[in-house]
Amino acid sequence: xxxxxxxxxxxxxxxxxxxxxxxxxxxxxxxxxxxxxxxxxxxxxxxxxxxxxxxxxxxxxxxxxxxxxxxxxxxxxxxxxxxxxxxxxxxxxxxxxxxxxxxxxxxxx
Amino acid sequence: xxxxxxxxxxxxxxxxxxxxxxxxxxxxxxxxxxxxxxxxxxxxxxxxxxxxxxxxxxxxxxxxxxxxxxxxxxxxxxxxxxxxxxxxxxxxxxxxxxxxxxxxxxxxxxxxxx
Numbered sequence: 001x002x003x004x005x006x007x008x009x010x011x012x013x014x015x016x017x018x019x020x021x022x023x024x025x026x027x028x029x030x031x032x033x034x035x036x037x038x039x040x041x042x043x044x045x046x047x048x049x050x051x052x053x054x055x056x057x058x059x060x061x062x063x064x065x066x067x068x069x070x071x072x073x074x075x076x077x078x079x080x081x082x083x084x085x086x087x088x089x090x091x092x093x094x095x096x097x098x099x100x101x102x103x104x105x106x107x108x109x
Numbered sequence: 110x111x112x113x114x115x116x117x118x119x120x121x122x123x124x125x126x127x128x129x130x131x132x133x134x135x136x137x138x139x140x141x142x143x144x145x146x147x148x149x150x151x152x153x154x155x156x157x158x159x160x161x162x163x164x165x166x167x168x169x170x171x172x173x174x175x176x177x178x179x180x181x182x183x184x185x186x187x188x189x190x191x192x193x194x195x196x197x198x199x200x201x202x203x204x205x206x207x208x209x210x211x212x213x214x215x216x217x218x219x220x221x222x223x
Contacts (some may be wrong), residue, residue: 004199031177040217040219041216041217041218042115042202042213042214042215042216043153043202043214045212045213054203065165087153095206096155097155097212099153099154099155100152101151101152101153102152
């Protein structure tokens with residue numbers, strides 16, 4: 001079966017760095033997405049990785065290791081507005097998105 | 110990426126009534142749109158894939174007669190929740206895929222059935 005695992009909840013301090021991990025087992029792989037979702041809102045796109053390595057975009061970076069079925073989202077210089085759920089999603093061989101349950105990130109002052 | 114408009118943002122309806130949710134691709138001709146449902150503290154669950162000019166493809170466990178999908182044009186797909194019940198209360202989100210990448214989501218519809 002297809003499976004995406006990520007922690008349910010994480011807590012971090014404003015100004016700090018946090019890493020959200022995601023492991024996956026899917027039928028085929030056509031890339032991995034990270035989305036941010038604030039409560040009551042639709043997800044918004046953060047990053048896309050299809051090759052191994054680190055993609056940096058401002059305060060956010062995303063890493064992928066296809067051989068390990070592993071990705072992480074790294075958030076630096078945390079701000080209170082970063083409090084949200086972060087969803088990991090893998091595009092399978094049919095180009096369909098398989099979603100993780102999301103990681104709720106709580107930022108404390 | 111594509112701009113997707115979803116309406117209404119929230120709706121409260123009585124049990125047994127039907128509710129229609131619209132999803133419009135404003136700047137992109139979408140032959141395919143996706144409908145998701147998300148219960149509190151849970152992941153997005155794909156309900157169905159809406160195909161322009163043909164029948165929608167429903168995921169296992171989703172009742173096609175209860176969740177009617179119409180994709181009559183390249184810019185509009187509608188989801189109608191028929192004979193809604195309180196257990197249908199959820200967050201419904203549509204999305205458009207532009208090419209191999211670029212999934213864009215509508216703003217979502219919060220449905221509450223009382």
